[in-house]
Amino acid sequence: MDINKLQRENIRNLRPYSTARDEYKGQASIFLDANENSYGSPRSPRSPETALTKDYNRYPDPLQLDLKEAISKIKGVPIENTFLGNGSDEAIDLLFRAFCEPGQDNVVILPPTYGMYEVSAGINNVAIRKVNLLPSFQLDLDGIAEAIDEHTKLIFICSPNNPTGNSIVRTDIETVLANFNGLVVIDEAYINYAKQRTFIKELTEYPNLVVLQTFSKAWGLAALRLGMAFASRPVIDVLNKVKPPYNINQATQDIALDALKNIEQVNEWIKVTVAERESLGNALAALPMVKKVYPSDANFILIEVDDALNTYNSLVEHGIIIRDRSKVTLCEGCLRITIGTVEENKILLETLKTL
Numbered sequence: 001m002d003i004n005k006l007q008r009e010n011i012r013n014l015r016p017y018s019t020a021r022d023e024y025k026g027q028a029s030i031f032l033d034a035n036e037n038s039y040g041s042p043r044s045p046r047s048p049e050t051a052l053t054k055d056y057n058r059y060p061d062p063l064q065l066d067l068k069e070a071i072s073k074i075k076g077v078p079i080e081n082t083f084l085g086n087g088s089d090e091a092i093d094l095l096f097r098a099f100c101e102p103g104q105d106n107v108v109i110l111p112p113t114y115g116m117y118e119v120s121a122g123i124n125n126v127a128i129r130k131v132n133l134l135p136s137f138q139l140d141l142d143g144i145a146e147a148i149d150e151h152t153k154l155i156f157i158c159s160p161n162n163p164t165g166n167s168i169v170r171t172d173i174e175t176v177l178a179n180f181n182g183l184v185v186i187d188e189a190y191i192n193y194a195k196q197r198t199f200i201k202e203l204t205e206y207p208n209l210v211v212l213q214t215f216s217k218a219w220g221l222a223a224l225r226l227g228m229a230f231a232s233r234p235v236i237d238v239l240n241k242v243k244p245p246y247n248i249n250q251a252t253q254d255i256a257l258d259a260l261k262n263i264e265q266v267n268e269w270i271k272v273t274v275a276e277r278e279s280l281g282n283a284l285a286a287l288p289m290v291k292k293v294y295p296s297d298a299n300f301i302l303i304e305v306d307d308a309l310n311t312y313n314s315l316v317e318h319g320i321i322i323r324d325r326s327k328v329t330l331c332e333g334c335l336r337i338t339i340g341t342v343e344e345n346k347i348l349l350e351t352l353k354t355l
Helices: 065-075 088-099 116-123 141-147 170-179 233-242 250-285 308-317 342-354
Strands: 082-085 106-109 127-130 152-158 183-187 209-214 227-231 290-293 300-305 334-338
Touching: 065 082, 065 227, 065 250, 082 088, 082 233, 088 116, 088 152, 088 183, 088 209, 088 227, 088 233, 106 116, 116 127, 141 170, 152 170, 170 183, 227 233, 250 290, 250 300, 250 342, 300 308, 308 334, 308 342
Parallel strands: 106 127, 106 152, 152 183, 183 209
Antiparallel strands: 082 227, 209 227, 290 300, 300 334
């Protein structure tokens, strides 16, 4: 596959913005190239405990090389195959902007699925073709094949899927990868909670593969808005070409670097969450109001209840917020519940028993 031919013509001919840090490589003691404040960052004499611990007057590394190197050691993916975005949503948006001609190309999404694929398509004036998952929440391979034409540039597969929680059958994903002459984007936001292994190990086998992961779930850094995209070098080069010059701020890079040093803590949180997922699922299944508890490989559970809206509203009155998914395709009557702490899950169950 020739990624250069896949991208939009204007992007192919685009000369990207060159930052001061792009033009200079190496070490120096005096930086007078980027019109920064040379005096440093402000400190608060009244609140030393909240004062900045380092200077942030310099622009951050536009390619986040130190952070990517640390990620590479954990993920086993070379830096040149890694893109960091302001959340996975930035990578999703850039894929539309780089590879989809507005008003001409289309993408395939597989409801029920993550809503930002459709939102980004709408923002970028790119047509979407919906191929609903089967009642088993697995891929409709025949439907996908029928939906694709010469203007189909992207297929989005969320696995484990949001909001259903299940992993997509691996061989089905491989079938799509092998037979589609466009980019297959596998969103693995919840992969840390799944038994299925990540697809990043297959990057060398499929040049059209893009894998999305995030720091927002297992890493507990949702407030940072830091997402990862792993793909072949030509795809990463295109994403770096069209992204904003300094899309990941220095504070985010610093916090993420510190977090990567605490992988043992993250692994412990994952272990506890998975155990609580099983325990909560069993407890929910025993409640009279619950008609079905769907299997989950994520950090949430989808359940079907007798009266989804009323149950949701009743929990809100008790200060417990879950997600009403009853109006989503194939999720009629369903609620999505994130796995909380042991105490939070206990309170949830006790409250549901009183409804």
